[in-house]
Amino acid sequence: MSSTAQQARQPKWRSVVIWTAVALIGAVGWAMLALARGEEISAAWMVAAALGSYAIGYRFYARFIATRVLRVDKTRATPAERLDNGIDFHPTDRRVLLGHHFAAIAGAGPLVGPVLAAQMGYLPGTIWIVAGVILAGAVQDMVTLFFSMRRDGKSLGQMAREEIGPVGGAAALLAVLAIMIILLAVLALVVVNALAESPWGTFSIGMTIPIALFMGFYLRVLRPGRVTEVSVIGIALLLLALVAGRWVAESSWADTFTLEPGTLVIWILVYSFIASILPVWMLLAPRDYLSTFMKIGTIGLLAVGVILTLPTLKMAGITDFAGVGDGPVFAGSLFPFAFITIACGALSGFHALISSGTTPKMIQKETQVRMIGYGSMLMESFVAVMAMVAACIIDPGLYFAMNAPAGVIGDTVQSASEAVRHLDYTISPEELAAAAKAVEEQSLLSRTGGAPTLAIGVSNIFSEVFGGAGMKAFWYHFAIMFEALFILTALDAGTRVGRFMLQDMLGNVYKPFRRISWWPGLLLSSAIVVGLWGYFLWVGVHEPLGGINQLFPLFGIANQLLAAVALAVCTTLLIKSGRLKWAWVTAVPLAWDAVVTLTASWQKVFSSDPKVGFFQQRADYQQAIEAGKVIPPAKNMDDMHTVVTNSTVDGVLSALFALLVIIVLVDATRTCVKAIRHPEATKLTEAPYVESKLVEPAGLFATKEEKAEQQAALAAAGTSRTGPGQDTR
Amino acid sequence: MNAVRRAGRWVRWYVRELTDESAYERYVAHVRQHQGADAPVPSRREFERQRQDAREGDPREGFRCC
Numbered sequence: 001m002s003s004t005a006q007q008a009r010q011p012k013w014r015s016v017v018i019w020t021a022v023a024l025i026g027a028v029g030w031a032m033l034a035l036a037r038g039e040e041i042s043a044a045w046m047v048a049a050a051l052g053s054y055a056i057g058y059r060f061y062a063r064f065i066a067t068r069v070l071r072v073d074k075t076r077a078t079p080a081e082r083l084d085n086g087i088d089f090h091p092t093d094r095r096v097l098l099g100h101h102f103a104a105i106a107g108a109g110p111l112v113g114p115v116l117a118a119q120m121g122y123l124p125g126t127i128w129i130v131a132g133v134i135l136a137g138a139v140q141d142m143v144t145l146f147f148s149m150r151r152d153g154k155s156l157g158q159m160a161r162e163e164i165g166p167v168g169g170a171a172a173l174l175a176v177l178a179i180m181i182i183l184l185a186v187l188a189l190v191v192v193n194a195l196a197e198s199p200w201g202t203f204s205i206g207m208t209i210p211i212a213l214f215m216g217f218y219l220r221v222l223r224p225g226r227v228t229e230v231s232v233i234g235i236a237l238l239l240l241a242l243v244a245g246r247w248v249a250e251s252s253w254a255d256t257f258t259l260e261p262g263t264l265v266i267w268i269l270v271y272s273f274i275a276s277i278l279p280v281w282m283l284l285a286p287r288d289y290l291s292t293f294m295k296i297g298t299i300g301l302l303a304v305g306v307i308l309t310l311p312t313l314k315m316a317g318i319t320d321f322a323g324v325g326d327g328p329v330f331a332g333s334l335f336p337f338a339f340i341t342i343a344c345g346a347l348s349g350f351h352a353l354i355s356s357g358t359t360p361k362m363i364q365k366e367t368q369v370r371m372i373g374y375g376s377m378l379m380e381s382f383v384a385v386m387a388m389v390a391a392c393i394i395d396p397g398l399y400f401a402m403n404a405p406a407g408v409i410g411d412t413v414q415s416a417s418e419a420v421r422h423l424d425y426t427i428s429p430e431e432l433a434a435a436a437k438a439v440e441e442q443s444l445l446s447r448t449g450g451a452p453t454l455a456i457g458v459s460n461i462f463s464e465v466f467g468g469a470g471m472k473a474f475w476y477h478f479a480i481m482f483e484a485l486f487i488l489t490a491l492d493a494g495t496r497v498g499r500f501m502l503q504d505m506l507g508n509v510y511k512p513f514r515r516i517s518w519w520p521g522l523l524l525s526s527a528i529v530v531g532l533w534g535y536f537l538w539v540g541v542h543e544p545l546g547g548i549n550q551l552f553p554l555f556g557i558a559n560q561l562l563a564a565v566a567l568a569v570c571t572t573l574l575i576k577s578g579r580l581k582w583a584w585v586t587a588v589p590l591a592w593d594a595v596v597t598l599t600a601s602w603q604k605v606f607s608s609d610p611k612v613g614f615f616q617q618r619a620d621y622q623q624a625i626e627a628g629k630v631i632p633p634a635k636n637m638d639d640m641h642t643v644v645t646n647s648t649v650d651g652v653l654s655a656l657f658a659l660l661v662i663i664v665l666v667d668a669t670r671t672c673v674k675a676i677r678h679p680e681a682t683k684l685t686e687a688p689y690v691e692s693k694l695v696e697p698a699g700l701f702a703t704k705e706e707k708a709e710q711q712a713a714l715a716a717a718g719t720s721r722t723g724p725g726q727d728t729r
Numbered sequence: 730m731n732a733v734r735r736a737g738r739w740v741r742w743y744v745r746e747l748t749d750e751s752a753y754e755r756y757v758a759h760v761r762q763h764q765g766a767d768a769p770v771p772s773r774r775e776f777e778r779q780r781q782d783a784r785e786g787d788p789r790e791g792f793r794c795c
Binding site (some may be wrong): 084085086087088090092093095096099100103104105107155219220224225226227228231279280281285288289353354357358486489490493494496497499500516 | 743744745746747748749750752753755756758759760773774776777778780781782783784785786787788789790792793
């Protein structure tokens, strides 16, 4: 032990040279991004800046947290080893678990936020994605994973209740339910905006339902457990449905699949309700396999595409909207709203739900929390960087025509071109029509929500590598399908989780609710959950001011609120376990997150700018109603009343979120102060130490010492027992 | 050639592990190791059904993020 420590203290010259080079690559990337003024620069610099910074963060900061702060102990058995039951607790190979964990945390979030934040230019968003993940997001994931692992995989809610207190715990539980509702509404809104008036997209997405039903039947009845083969069949059918979408869009059926946003909302609500009460094996499980394969495949392709084509960024580094805060995509200035808009990819509270729960029950070695927790989050952050690239390589004029609300843009290419000119960008009506025609859509105007914009960027990148301009429409719809597929899966899964929590809460009032097989309770709680997010979805679609514009900030605030809960739990645990000296590791991100969330909520509630402050908005529109006037973008008195109702609901929600953060923070502070004053009286609910018998490497590649240890362990075991399948690796 | 075959085997192993297709074999191996070579095990069909139904019981297992 002491000899290896000595070696670590005397760095080898080779490693010094390598890490200096990595640091230089990152620094040059940042310099190019920051210093480019007026000229278009290559996305290569963004990739270099991100990857260089990740490497430094992983090598130095994550290692420091693992060894000095958390003091991971490779001799301590993990829950997977101690409680191994061959089912949910089992030591899983670190490379497999990395895939599992990454697939579980990365979804539509890191793809949507950066696209919206691109209205402020690529620089603020990219800096926040990269710096945020290294100092806050990946730290939160890793520390939560560590503490949950030390508690046999307890959930975030349970840890909040046991370690902070019943009040903080209840607030955390309520926060999880609230964020789930807003999250589902915003995700559904993204799908509606992507599929509205698009027969190609609607048909291909609709076909995923029979495909999933077939896969479910195959796995349940025909060949149970044969996941790989049924997934290959499913993906083939999916691609067929995608190709067939074009035929349908060109045939006489096109009208049947050309749906208005309002109709799509009804279909999505009906689908989600039915899907959430059907058995898991019918729809949810097979959809999960499909979307996981599509996700990993598409993200991999995107990384290859970006690196092969290294496209040019057309958006400015910083646009005027960053300072003034009057951008059309979302209102509010750089601070705090850029940090709210990009949650997933930089700091996402939702990940704490994944890091506490499934993953800690499967981890082989304590030392692997760095690779699984920190490493996966860096990968997700890179997905966000690629989304930023995809949004910034398209023409800024097209970007604003697609992302500004219909009230601003109007419904003809002429009015859109005019509106974009008012925003100080240019795109001709002909160019707008040509852009829509290239991807075989009727119109690209005001396709808010990020998915269509991302799809345009992705189709530009992919068609350059595979298939040329003729494939643009195919790749556009491929990207739409890829996002819609896992959003629809999330709607089903999220409704189930929300229902489960609601059943648990209602069970306090009326016992039978807790029995998940009690049909009336099941139907009622499913209907309540779908009804709640359905309300926000309906409101978002009919919002004259633009649903994404109004709701996305709420989603961001809710997600960051959950991050505040997770970081508060982490900080409390660091202090309670005698690591006060290192508590800043999570306390500083917590302070930053609290400032961002509370400032954003404050502005959303109290700002006197009607574009930002919900109550000012309400007052302005109410006054106009009393004076009998109509304020654009509202078109009539009905619209005016809609705005008044919506801003009231949204304003109350912002205030509620802020209140929940404050309750959790105050309760956590109380617990921390108590722990600092009376360290002897603090109770930790950590699982006791058991010696580990497994020998496994900590990182992706085994070091020389780790290989020697593994060989020694194998030799020792080889005398008593020759394990089956040891050569399969 | 040998390297190609080894890489192919590794990919197959990885995909089976990642999709949890190997769950049944893992469970049988686990039971055999801890309860003796002739301990009773469920058939694959029964095992996969139990696994799916368990997910029904607590939807938080296997939940994915946005």
